[in-house]
Every structure is written in C-alpha cells, then in structure tokens.
Amino acid sequence: MGEQRYFQQGEIVGVLPAGALDRVLDYKAPEGGCRLGAFVEVPLGPRKIVGVVWKEGAGTWDPAKVRSIKRVLEATPMQPNMRSFLTRAAEYTLTPMSAMLRLATRAPGLGDTPAMRKIYRLGANVPDRLTPTRERVLQVLKDYPSLSFSLKEVADMAGVTPSVVKGLAKMGAVVEADAPRDTAYPKLDPSYAGKTLSPDQDAGARQLRSAVAAGRYGTTLLKGVTGSGKTEVYLEAVAECLAQGRQALVLLPEIALTSEFLTRVEARFGARPAEWHSGVTMAERRRAWKMVGEGGAQLVVGARSALFLPFQNLGLIVVDEEHDTSYKQEDGVLYNARDMAVLRASISAAHVVLATATPSLESWVNAEQGKYAKLELKSRFGPAVMPQMRAVDMRDQDLPSDRWISPALADAVRSRIEKSEQSLLFINRRGYAPITLCRACGHQIGCDDCDARMVEHRFLKRLVCHQCGETKPMPAVCPSCEAEDKLAPVGPGVERLTEEAEALFEGARVVTLSSDHFGSARAMKEQIESIAAGDADVIIGTQLVAKGHNFPKLTLVGVIDADLGLQGSDLRAAERTFQLMRQVAGRAGRAEVAGTALLQTYQPDHPVIRSILSGDEDGFWAAEAAEREAAGVPPYGRMAGIILSSENVQEVFDLGAAMARNDGPLRQVGATVYGPAPAPIARIRGRHRVRMLVKADKSVPLQAALSRWTAQFKIPNSVRLAIDIDPQSF
Numbered sequence: 051m052g053e054q055r056y057f058q059q060g061e062i063v064g065v066l067p068a069g070a071l072d073r074v075l076d077y078k079a080p081e082g083g084c085r086l087g088a089f090v091e092v093p094l095g096p097r098k099i100v101g102v103v104w105k106e107g108a109g110t111w112d113p114a115k116v117r118s119i120k121r122v123l124e125a126t127p128m129q130p131n132m133r134s135f136l137t138r139a140a141e142y143t144l145t146p147m148s149a150m151l152r153l154a155t156r157a158p159g160l161g162d163t164p165a166m167r168k169i170y171r172l173g174a175n176v177p178d179r180l181t182p183t184r185e186r187v188l189q190v191l192k193d194y195p196s197l198s199f200s201l202k203e204v205a206d207m208a209g210v211t212p213s214v215v216k217g218l219a220k221m222g223a224v225v226e227a228d229a230p231r232d233t234a235y236p237k238l239d240p241s242y243a244g245k246t247l248s249p250d251q252d253a254g255a256r257q258l259r260s261a262v263a264a265g266r267y268g269t270t271l272l273k274g275v276t277g278s279g280k281t282e283v284y285l286e287a288v289a290e291c292l293a294q295g296r297q298a299l300v301l302l303p304e305i306a307l308t309s310e311f312l313t314r315v316e317a318r319f320g321a322r323p324a325e326w327h328s329g330v331t332m333a334e335r336r337r338a339w340k341m342v343g344e345g346g347a348q349l350v351v352g353a354r355s356a357l358f359l360p361f362q363n364l365g366l367i368v369v370d371e372e373h374d375t376s377y378k379q380e381d382g383v384l385y386n387a388r389d390m391a392v393l394r395a396s397i398s399a400a401h402v403v404l405a406t407a408t409p410s411l412e413s414w415v416n417a418e419q420g421k422y423a424k425l426e427l428k429s430r431f432g433p434a435v436m437p438q439m440r441a442v443d444m445r446d447q448d449l450p451s452d453r454w455i456s457p458a459l460a461d462a463v464r465s466r467i468e469k470s471e472q473s474l475l476f477i478n479r480r481g482y483a484p485i486t487l488c489r490a491c492g493h494q495i496g497c498d499d500c501d502a503r504m505v506e507h508r509f510l511k512r513l514v515c516h517q518c519g520e521t522k523p524m525p526a527v528c529p530s531c532e533a534e535d536k537l538a539p540v541g542p543g544v545e546r547l548t549e550e551a552e553a554l555f556e557g558a559r560v561v562t563l564s565s566d567h568f569g570s571a572r573a574m575k576e577q578i579e580s581i582a583a584g585d586a587d588v589i590i591g592t593q594l595v596a597k598g599h600n601f602p603k604l605t606l607v608g609v610i611d612a613d614l615g616l617q618g619s620d621l622r623a624a625e626r627t628f629q630l631m632r633q634v635a636g637r638a639g640r641a642e643v644a645g646t647a648l649l650q651t652y653q654p655d656h657p658v659i660r661s662i663l664s665g666d667e668d669g670f671w672a673a674e675a676a677e678r679e680a681a682g683v684p685p686y687g688r689m690a691g692i693i694l695s696s697e698n699v700q701e702v703f704d705l706g707a708a709m710a711r712n713d714g715p716l717r718q719v720g721a722t723v724y725g726p727a728p729a730p731i732a733r734i735r736g737r738h739r740v741r742m743l744v745k746a747d748k749s750v751p752l753q754a755a756l757s758r759w760t761a762q763f764k765i766p767n768s769v770r771l772a773i774d775i776d777p778q779s780f
C-alpha cells in the first residue's frame with residue numbers, strides 16, 4: 051500500500067470519470083492538492099461527475115484551458131491494485147473503463163459533503179390532513195423508525211422531490227438533525243468460538259489456513275456435499291485471514307441466505323460483519339463502502355458487486371456455491387463474479403476459496419489440471435448421510451393431465467406427514483401456470499414487448515412477463531378471438547402445485563416458497579425460519595429452496611419435473627440439471643434422519659438422469675468435459691456472444707450479417723463467427739435481438755480480435771451492441 055503520489059495544487063492530473071466519457075481527461079489539482087487514486091468531483095460540460103485521479107496528466111491541452119478538480123471527496127484514495135483490477139476486468143469483459151469504474155464508485159452519497167448529510171425523523175407536529183406526497187414521506191419514516199437517511203434518500207424512497215421533505219421539516223412534521231459519523235464495525239475475534247472439527251474438516255482447515263497465511267495468490271476448490279461442513283472449514287480460512295490483519299470477503303449467490311450466514315459468523319467471531327447487497331439500506335451501504343476503504347470492516351458478506359468495494363488489504367475471497375448461475379451479471383457490465391474474484395485475488399495476492407457441492411465444469415477442469423488446489427469433504431458432518439436418490443418413472447404412473455404429483459410421490463409425502471417430518475416438492479417454475487391458452491382459438495397470451503409468454507400469477511392476481519417484469523390483469527375474454535370463459539391455464543407452476551398438494555394432503559400445512567410471494571427480504575427470512583422451526587409439513591418451492599437453507603426436519607425431496615432442464619439445445623443443460631438436482635436433493639436428511647429424493651421423470655434412462663441417480667459425479671464430469679473438449683467450447687475453447695438489439699428487426703439482422711461477412715480480424719487469429727441468429731430470447735422490452743457466437747482456440751487472444759473486428763463498424767445510435775465473454779448458454 052503505502053502513500054500514493056501527491057500532486058500540488060495546479061499540477062495537471064488525468065482523471066477517469068465514472069460512467070461518463072470513456073477517456074482519462076486532464077484537470078488541475080485543486081486547492082490543497084490531491085493524491086493519485088483520489089476520488090474527486092470534476093466538471094464535465096455542464097455536469098459534475100465523480101471520478102478518480104487515474105494517472106499523471108497527459109499535458110496535451112493548453113494548461114490555461116484545463117479546468118480544475120472541484121473537490122476531493124471524503125474517501126480513501128483507490129489502491130494501485132484496485133486500478134489494475136478494474137483495468138484488467140475491463141479488458142477481459144470488453145467493457146469501457148468508465149463503466150467499469152462506475153461499479154467501484156457505487157457508494158451511496160459518495161459525492162455528498164458532510165454538511166449535506168442530515169438525518170430525518172418523524173416530528174411531533176404532524177397536521178391532520180396531508181397531501182398524498184407528504185403522506186408518503188411520513189410513511190417512509192414510519193416504516194423505518196430507527197434509521198437515518200439523507201434528504202435525497204428520504205425523497206427517493208417516497209418518490210417525491212426534496213422540497214416536499216423540506217416543507218414538512220419547516221412545519222415540524224419532520225425533524226432534521228446532523229447525521230452521526232459512520233463508525234467502524236465491531237472487531238471480529240478469530241478465536242472467539244471455534245468449533246471442534248472432525249478429522250476431515252481439520253485437515254481441510256489446516257490446508258486453507260496455510261494457503262491464506264502464505265500471502266500469495268492461489269485458488270482452492272472446496273468440494274463437499276451439502277451438510278459436509280464446508281462453511282465451518284472456510285470460516286477457519288476467514289479466521290486466519292483476520293488473524294493476519296487482512297480483510298476477507300464472502301460472496302453468497304442469494305440475498306435470502308445472508309441473514310442465516312450472518313448469524314453463523316456472529317456465533318463464530320463474536321460480532322457481525324459488514325453486509326453489502328441490494329437489500330441493505332443506503333445508510334448501511336454507505337457505511338460499509340467507507341469502512342471497507344478505511345479498514346474499519348474486516349469482513350464483508352455480500353453479493354457479487356461487493357467485489358468492487360475499496361478493500362485496502364484483501365487476503366481472502368470465498369465464493370460460496372461457486373457454480374451458481376446468479377454469479378453471472380447479465381445486465382449492464384457482463385461479468386462472472388467467480389472469474390472476477392479470481393482476477394481480483396491474483397492482483398491482491400489473496401487466496402480464493404470456491405465452495406460447492408457441485409462444481410461448475412470450469413472449476414472442475416481447473417482443479418483436474420492442477421490450476422486450483424483441491425479439497426474435498428467426503429461425508430456429511432455428524433450422523434447425517436446423503437439422501438437416497440430414486441426415479442419415479444412417470445410412464446407407469448396413472449395421472450390425469452392436470453395433475454403432477456404422482457401416486458408414488460404422494461404416498462411418500464403422506465408417510466412423512468405421519469412421522470411429523472417435512473417434504474419438499476420442487477418445481478423450477480414461478481407462478482400458477484406457464485401458459486394461458488384460449489381453448490377456442492389456440493391463442494397463447496404473450497407479452498406485448500417480449501418474445502415470451504405471460505405467466506399467470508394467482509398470488510399477485512396478474513399475468514407477469516418473466517423477461518421484462520411487465521404485468522397485466524387476466525383478460526375476461528380471449529384477446530385474439532374474444533371467446534368468453536375459454537382461457538385456461540396449461541402446465542404447472544409453483545402456485546398450482548400448492549393447490550394440488552393442499553387438495554391431496556388434507557389437513558397438512560402446505561407452504562409456498564417462491565420469490566414472488568414475499569414483499570421483502572425480511573418476510574422471506576421469517577418464512578424460512580418458521581419452516582426450519584417445523585411450522586410446515588409440505589413445502590412447495592422454486593429454485594429459491596435449492597440454495598443452502600437448513601431445514602432439519604426435511605427428509606423427503608420430490609422433484610416434480612426432473613426432465614425440465616434437459617430440453618433445448620443448450621450445451622450447458624446437462625451440467626445445470628445435474629447441479630440443480632443434486633443441490634435440491636441435498637436438502638433432504640440433514641440431521642439424524644436419512645433423506646430420500648424422488649425424481650419424477652419420463653426418461654429414467656437419459657444419461658444425465660442416470661448419473662444423478664447413481665451419484666457418479668466424477669464419471670459425469672469426465673463425460674461432460676470430453677464432450678466440451680470435442681466441441682472446442684469453454685473451458686476448452688474461447689467463446690463470446692455478440693448481441694445486437696434494436697427496435698427495428700431488419701436493422702439488427704442487416705448489421706449482424708454485415709459484421710459476419712467482414713470477419714477479417716477474427717479470421718486472422720483463427721476465430722470463427724456463427725450467426726447472426728435470433729438471440730435465445732428474440733425480443734425483450736420491445737427490442738429485437740440477434741446474436742452471433744464467436745469461437746476460437748484457447749490460445750487465441752480473443753478480446754483483442756473482437757475489439758478490432760467491432761471497431762470496423764459504425765453502430766447506429768438506435769442499435770445496442772453487447773459483448774458477452776463466456777456466455778452462459780451456447
């Protein structure tokens with residue numbers, strides 16, 4: 051670390067503006083000077099923009115015309131290794147530098163002066179009659195009684211202009227006070243309450259401790275079935291990191307998992323760490339960002355965006371459930387947090403732990419090839435054993451076409467209910483039914499703006515587009531032929547399955563666990579806690595339940611449609627199904643009672659289904675790896691998806707075709723372009739999308755070739771071009 055270069059007032063420096071022009075621009079250091087890496091506010095045209103002092107000024111401008119930095123923001127200057135990380139990440143993902151920097155300046159209130167930061171609370175003098183806008187402000191303050199916000203935050207949350215809040219303050223309905231300074235997080239004690247580890251765990255913990263203590267970059271793949279005690283083992287790596295006085299980051303794939311995890315951290319280290327994800331209040335996020343930068347936060351638990359926090363001395367990154375597809379950011383800057391964690395660690399001399407029950411093929415191959423160290427916990431911790439996996443051959447089950455719980459599965463559920471054990475019925479489909487069909491004309495209700503069906507959600511009492519989020523009421527008549535009473539649900543969703551289960555298991559407590567059913571993270575947490583406490587007999591859940599929750603009374607998992615993920619031509623379909631099925635099955639039998647997983651399938655002889663049932667993981671991965679190698683696709687080859695989108699379908703096809711024809715820079719390096727073809731979802735939010743896939747050998751510097759190739763074309767303003775390195779589906 052050490053001090054960074056200091057520029058005297060008036061010296062020319064190069065500032066990279068965040069999220070604006072993609073260039074380092076010359077400015078004069080302000081009064082008091084500034085350091086290299088300082089977060090600053092600069093004038094850009096008529097605007098004021100946050101940026102970072104990136105390097106010395108280029109001096110290409112007439113010094114008399116160079117504008118001055120407005121002010122240096124109250125934040126620890128960015129470390130050189132963070133600047134390298136952002137630069138390398140931008141190069142890898144082919145993202146403009148300023149867009150990359152934007153990810154590292156997402157601190158609420160970063161541009162505020164201390165004087166701008168006030169807190170607002172409900173006052174005593176609230177008039178009886180209020181305008182609706184004023185009403186909304188007061189409601190926000192009532193909803194969050196113990197929190198403090200800035201004026202802008204209160205206004206944003208209430209959806210009003212700041213003047214409304216000021217007006218209320220003037221009449222005494224809202225009280226304004228100086229905001230307290232952000233404080234450091236309580237110290238975590240690495241030796242507060244370590245568990246006695248099993249011999250397996252202990253060996254693993256030693257390996258990780260010494261990897262962290264080495265103070266160099268390295269990655270360990272920590273593999274072990276659900277419940278094998280991986281978390282306990284990597285918490286030892288965190289302990290070592292804290293003992294070394296370095297900072298640690300634990301990434302989780304799902305916000306709903308954080309609160310359970312924080313409780314465990316508190317039990318282990320005696321205090322709660324910093325939290326960073328979209329469910330945290332702005333005030334807390336501001337504190338976390340600042341304290342990470344000042345060293346007042348030793349451990350952060352967060353979502354993928356936590357990788358861009360200003361760690362000063364990062365010693366360890368844990369990526370829990372590393373295979374999880376939600377680590378891939380599919381909006382804006384397209385990056386995979388698992389890969390970026392490895393990149394950040396390699397620049398910061400930190401260690402990475404990738405924890406999972408079912409590794410991604412990429413990580414499995416890296417471990418096989420010796421690029422990653424391997425660590426495996428072979429059995430479940432304590433008495434629990436892996437569930438028995440069995441197929442229910444649906445061809446033998448006598449089921450009407452609008453029922454999905456087979457007699458075999460129903461019997462198994464009933465026997466659990468009798469023993470006061472819990473069952474989980476898993477279906478990876480939100481809503482009531484995936485299709486709403488007119489039985490008179492065959493019309494299926496679709497989204498107006500997307501190439502997607504509208505999904506009926508009875509809980510929300512709306513039709514919902516899962517692509518763009520648009521909702522509309524269920525029409526009374528068919529929108530196409532206007533027939534009455536002919537619209538019918540087709541296929542099962544989690545809500546419809548709940549209905550079926552309620553009818554089938556009379557008197558049982560049936561609960562639905564799906565993200566749509568919770569207004570807030572807290573509501574979801576309460577539901578999960580009440581299930582864990584035993585207040586449910588049958589749980590009907592979507593993907594949400596597949597991820598790390600601990601339900602000790604759960605002994606049966608029924609997968610309603612094990613074939614669902616195997617459809618389509620996606621090369622990753624097998625991998626995903628394998629991971630998901632094992633993950634879901636792993637929910638069963640965590641405590642003393644052995645669990646059972648029943649997979650309803652119409653193709654019990656499908657190779658993927660067979661390897662799920664047999665549990666022959668290494669065999670499955672080896673076969674998958676061989677297939678990918680033969681096809682020359684990741685992780686054996688390089689691949690990028692290029693998506694062009696526009697409101698005009700002809701325009702994107704024409705541009706795509708022109709790009710595919712003029713592929714000189716790609717051919718030069720031996721890369722091939724396929725397409726253009728309609729993207730997997732051909733229209734989203736009214737924009738038509740075409741996709742090209744570019745494939746190359748592992749040794750090809752693909753990013754550079756892609757840049758040269760795309761630079762040949764003038765992309766009209768009406769077209770958006772997005773490059774997706776290592777696309778999730780191909």
Ligand code: ADP
Nearest residue numbers: 245246247248275276277278279280281282431
């Ligand atoms: P995983 O992360 O592999 O799913 P966990 O670390 O969550 O496994 O462990 C599963 C359960 O076993 C947890 O409830 C955990 O507290 C408990 N457990 C694991 N290791 C130990 C240990 N050494 N001593 C006591 N309890 C343990």
Ligand code: ZN
Nearest residue numbers: 497500515518
């Ligand atoms: Zn839509």
